[in-house]
Amino acid sequence: MNEFSRRGFLGLAGAAGVAGLAACAGTGTAPSTGSGGGSSNTIEFWSNHPGNSKPVEQQIIKAFEVANSGLKVKLVDAGKNYEEVAQKFNASLAGGQLPDVVVVSDVTWFNFALNKQLSPLDELLSTAKIDTSDYVDALYNDYNLDEKHYALPFSRSTPLFYYNKDLWKAAGLEDRGPKDWDEFLTWAPKLKAAAGSDKIVMELPDGSNYLDWVFQNMVWGYGGAYSKEWTPTFSDPNTVEAGTYLQNLAKDGYLKLSKDPAPDFTAGIVGCSMMSTGSLGGVAKDAKFPVGTAFLPGDGNCPTGGAGVGVPANISDDRKKNALKFIEFLTNAQNTVTFTQATGYMPVRKSAVGLPEEKAFLEKNPNAKTAIEQLPKTRSQDNVRVLLPGGGARIGKGLDQIVQGQDVATVFKALDAESQQVFDSQIKGKLGA
Amino acid sequence: MSTSTIVGTVDEEKTPPAADRRRRRRAAHNVEASTHNRGPVWTAAGYVGMVLVLLVVAVPLFWILVTSFKERGDIYVRPAQWWPEPATGQNYSELTTRIPFSDYVRNSVIITAATSLAKIILGVLSAYALSLMRFPGRSIVFIVVIAALMVPNQITVISNYALVAQLGWRNTYQGIIIPLAGVAFGTFLMRNQFLNLPGEIIEAARLDGAGPMKLLWRVVMPMSWPTLVAFALITVVSEWNEYLWPFLMSDDESTATLPVGLTFLQNNDGVTNWGPVMAGTVLAMLPILVLFLFLQRQMIKGLTAGAVKS
Amino acid sequence: MATVYFDEATRRFSKEDAPAVDGITLDIADGEFLVLVGPSGCGKSTTLRMLAGLEPVDGGRILVDGHDQKGVRPRDRDIAMVFQSYALYPNMSAAQNMAFALDNAKVSRSETRQRVAEAAKILELEPLLDRKPGQMSGGQRQRVAMGRAIVRNPKVFCMDEPLSNLDAKLRVSTRSQIAGLQRRLGITTVYVTHDQVEAMTMGHRVAVLRDGKLQQVDTPERLYDHPVNTFVAAFIGSPAITLVESDVREGVARVHGVSVPLDRSVAGRAGEKVVVGLRPESWHVVETPARSGAGDSGTTALALNVELVESLGSESFVYGRPVGADDDADRVTVRLDKRTHLAVGDTVHVEPNRGEVHLFDAASGERIEA
């Protein structure tokens, strides 16, 4: 239900953006005043509490307020998902009263950055003498536009390969994930035989629910990509090969798409899936069989995901300084450990893994370890998915068509053309400006 | 907590009496016109349709109810459990501990009551002015009202946001209520209702010396109750379920409404525990259901019976 | 208590169509009971509504007590209306319906109660006072509508076919009650009806409308005896007058071959062609038809082939066609007294009564008066 509405709100956020501009023009007020409302010693933190993190957010805030007397943090329920936070932020850009710190996802940050609605953080970071080298590089560089960083990683996730150990055993397979997708293809018939007719070998989210996110792994595995920098490369033979592979999985009856594979997987009727690390806690808790996790197939082919925190552009420098102080605290090694252990996200600091409480935690939760060990093998996502407006939805729709049996080359060619056109009309002119 | 579910309940409640009436009418018809008796086929078709509607509407509802009493591990099992085994109130208590449920209920009640009341009063008064009173520029005003209906919600939301933010009304009741009290729909609906009233009754009242307010309260409104009740019901349900605006305006449980609050039970990035969500949905549905059952009795048809020669 | 004066009053619903009410001039005296008749759609209701202020006056004026009513709101005119469609307040009981106007006028409770009771008594509504309109028959509703007007004791009553839904017996009694009441209260009344008897018995004067134009305003007797044109002649009287077109030769008109001698003064004004009008009672039966001396100039008695006999007890009406006439010839209506027994298919000989012949110009339909 919530999954379903995500994309809906994405569209809405876009519309709100457009309307926001119109409203600005109409009222000609607040946003340009430089202060954007708010007071300078209360930090408003707009969060969707990713991974049900409200209590742990409050806990960190309390610690922050103790450490910085005179500063207060107001935690605002800014939405039920990243798209809603973006929407609410968009509305505030039109109407004034900006937050100090806002959660922005891998998909939503770029548009704000491009339109200069988020502050570039580099200068502030260096003034505040914050060392950014401790942030996991792949995660830190996800927010890079024109050599400036517009957010710091906060609730970051990657997909994991989840599998049902009982089924694996029944199929006579080793207790591990596939090395690559070719190996998976040799496993699939065995899994199908073991699963029987009422179960499904693999279930993935459909194109409206981030198939385009996990499918990057297959594409990269076959040497393809959605794009190289800003040039769409759907028609690249390797990309087409990955598309064909996906299509054949469906054709051969190994693959099913659904809004949310987690319930089916948890119910034991799905053999394996690629899902966010964020699902780990819930799945492990609900499943009545041993859950296995593994790296995504291939090497260094794991896309990143999740969200970071940014600072609006049109607030006073004082507020920006305080905001950054809070962000640094929120994402420091200690707190990233606290936060990720409560939620299932991944620590965003290199040094976090060395902390004793994290070591103890990983000892107890081997599945969580999989995620962290996979972290160095992650790769930043392709621009046309995360940075082009509507990119994810556009690709997801194409992938749905492929799974339904439409010609891969044709669909990808169309995606090339559409992506290029969106880039030319909406992004090109603003880059480097 | 979606509108459709709530309206769904409503339909389900209505079905049996309606079917009952139909059956009786059908029976009477058969007695009268036994010469060409195609009754049984149609009766059967009627029942099939009824059962279909019941299935479509009632099954999801039943599922929500049952799930709200299940233990977490039982929600995702296959084959599906159609009865909570064992039943537990756990989800309901979790509902109140994981989110400030009673705060959300309070906000929802206050905001729904205030906006609905404002909408109904403004809707009736403006519709009355636009249908039964003559003043210069009346048609212009009406066109403006209709135009307001045409503007997509997302657009007005942004301009309203700017306005409310400048007044410093974000995260306040009035900030949520006042912009929601726009009346275009009610004006439109009630105006239609008023225009459809037999004109001679209103003329009779005018000749009888009734002033504008007396005309409205003693003559026009009593003939318009069914429409008003329907309008009120639609308004209350949609206010109760209103999401976008309260979400944008509220920052925390001091003003956030139930639909906004319930979303915090869902995990934004991972697996949602649907038990408490379903429990919340059930509880959010109840007040509206009660209100409906209460108002439904007011929706008697034929209030103008006997007023004019047909 | 008021005089009403329509001065060239006109109502035009649309520019293209002919006016619904077309330049009516009508002077109604204080306390007069004026009956308005005419075929459906002729503008009777519209005329009433103009008087009540429910329709604008597009031309001319309407004066009440000498005051132009232009711009006076309906509620300020003190005119009570009984609508053709009852227009009762469905949510109020009969008593409340009647009390509503008094309530608005801030009449005291006790007086209201008394006036309602009085009206209820006149209209035989006493057992129904607590019923809502939905629980009453058409006739009962109509009586409540009457009562609503009566209790107000207004300057003018406008009644739009208030008795059309009553059964015959109730209609007769209510008819005389209304007439009596009106005379007692002396309230100027404009009363629209379709009913011949109401038109002839209730009013001081009757106004006949046709296509929005006033044809004739007169006492019932004059209207009956001296209709100004064929329309009025045909409209007033039941069964209707027999109108036959005829040539006039040497002061003699012919009705189906029967020569009808005309008064010399009248004959002088008549053109080549006239319309001869004979009411049913203007014939008498002749047992043995005598031939007139003039040979081919025709007979004085008309032989009718009886096609229909309406026996009303005290009298009967015979409808027949002249013997030998083709099927599309006009029917002749003759009133007979009860002693005459005729059956369909019989032949009866009738002669027009001298001096009871109405004569109209064939082209204009206007009466040719002596």
Ligand SMILES: Nc1ncnc2c1ncn2[C@@H]1O[C@H](COP(=O)(O)OP(=O)(O)OP(=O)(O)O)[C@@H](O)[C@H]1O
């Ligand atoms: N509101 C209106 N708009 C346009 N035309 C109207 C309207 N009301 C009446 N008319 C027309 O005006 C003419 C007179 O109507 P009116 O109601 O006065 O007739 P009436 O004499 O009362 O007929 P009836 O005996 O059937 O009640 C009719 O031709 C009618 O069609």
Ligand SMILES: [Mg+2]
């Ligand atoms: Mg009429």
